[in-house]
Amino acid sequence: MKFKLLTLLLACFMVLVTGCGSNSGKTDTKQEVYVYSWGDYLDPETLKIFEKETGIHVVLDEFDTNESMFPRVAEGAVHYDVICPSDYMIQKMIESNLLQPLDFNKLPNAKEYIGEDFFKQAESFDPGNKFAVPYCWGTVGIIYDKTKVTEPVDSWNILWDEKYAGQILMQDSARDAMMIPLKLMGRSMNETDKKILIEAQNMLKKQKPLVQAYVVDEVKEKLINSEAAMGVVFSGEAPIILMENPNMAFVIPKEGTNFWIDAWVVTKDAENVDNALKFINFMCRPDIAVMNFNHLGYSTPNKAVRDLVEDEELKNSPIAFPDPEVYKGQETYKHLGDGMDEYYNDLWMQVKVD
Numbered sequence: 160m161k162f163k164l165l166t167l168l169l170a171c172f173m174v175l176v177t178g179c180g181s182n183s184g185k186t187d188t189k190q191e192v193y194v195y196s197w198g199d200y201l202d203p204e205t206l207k208i209f210e211k212e213t214g215i216h217v218v219l220d221e222f223d224t225n226e227s228m229f230p231r232v233a234e235g236a237v238h239y240d241v242i243c244p245s246d247y248m249i250q251k252m253i254e255s256n257l258l259q260p261l262d263f264n265k266l267p268n269a270k271e272y273i274g275e276d277f278f279k280q281a282e283s284f285d286p287g288n289k290f291a292v293p294y295c296w297g298t299v300g301i302i303y304d305k306t307k308v309t310e311p312v313d314s315w316n317i318l319w320d321e322k323y324a325g326q327i328l329m330q331d332s333a334r335d336a337m338m339i340p341l342k343l344m345g346r347s348m349n350e351t352d353k354k355i356l357i358e359a360q361n362m363l364k365k366q367k368p369l370v371q372a373y374v375v376d377e378v379k380e381k382l383i384n385s386e387a388a389m390g391v392v393f394s395g396e397a398p399i400i401l402m403e404n405p406n407m408a409f410v411i412p413k414e415g416t417n418f419w420i421d422a423w424v425v426t427k428d429a430e431n432v433d434n435a436l437k438f439i440n441f442m443c444r445p446d447i448a449v450m451n452f453n454h455l456g457y458s459t460p461n462k463a464v465r466d467l468v469e470d471e472e473l474k475n476s477p478i479a480f481p482d483p484e485v486y487k488g489q490e491t492y493k494h495l496g497d498g499m500d501e502y503y504n505d506l507w508m509q510v511k512v513d
Contacts, residue, residue, distance in 0.1 A: 194242075195231075240430065241423060246491050261289065273293055290425075296457070298419070299393055328378050341359050363510045415488075
């Protein structure tokens with residue numbers, strides 16, 4: 160009897176010890192997914208819905224440029240699962256062996272709702288569509304104030320018109336700035352001929368006295384408040400500016416422009432791969448995609464979103480939902496190698512400091 164009682168007490172003690180051990184650390188049943196994305200790129204409500212539906216906690220970090228994101232991922236300081244970089248940076252991450260192929264069998268929403276045109280365009284930086292699911296896309300164009308600019312605007316050339324001195328806003332970005340003179344020269348925005356690039360730089364130096372400011376996020380507020388006659392902007396910013404200031408108009412110059420894509424990828428060292436795929440699949444769901452579209456304002460590759468947009472002005476916007484002819488034949492930035500990236504940045508810095 161004493162032996163049986165001792166055995167029973169020992170068994171109870173082992174159950175208690177085992178129970179305590181299972182709750183003492185982070186190895187319990189809690190699930191997580193670590194997401195690294197552009198600032199304010201997701202409607203916070205969508206993350207709450209994801210967590211409620213799946214029980215997976217989203218840990219979100221944000222970056223402001225592709226260039227600041229890359230070293231953080233490459234160094235492995237934080238093991239992110241899902242990232243949303245831009246086209247040329249995705250190419251660089253693939254070449255640097257930082258990403259893993261996606262299991263599209265676990266991404267049925269991506270296969271059903273992401274437009275074929277966008278997967279085709281993505282092949283320029285993701286051959287075979289193995290690593291990336293398009294999330295947002297857009298172009299770069301000119302917004303101008305119709306009360307200040309009366310002649311037709313259809314070319315990048317207007318950014319060199321001296322009568323608009325002090326009224327021109329340019330993007331503070333090496334690739335986006337250099338793209339404009341390269342297009343005017345009839346060259347690729349992925350140009351690597353240094354002689355041609357110096358010619359493009361000289362054009363920007365000649366333009367500099369006409370430029371009010373080199374801007375990034377500030378461009379929206381300045382144009383909404385009519386502080387400039389024109390500015391180079393991403394198409395996703397245009398509908399917001401036009402709704403706030405009806406005197407504005409947006410054009411894609413005839414010489415061509417950048418057709419950019421930001422896409423979801425999974426890191427090679429992801430610790431929560433299944434959760435990452437669930438997250439990407441969730442973001443491709445139409446009801447979630449329309450929430451992010453309404454929050455962000457950038458065009459979406461999701462074919463089902465337009466029918467779900469309730470704002471009639473936005474739904475019928477030729478900027479948010481352009482005719483496919485707008486982006487057919489446009490170029491996408493490519494990663495040109497670290498050396499050429501540095502060369503572009505050096506040329507741009509010289510424009511700004513000279």
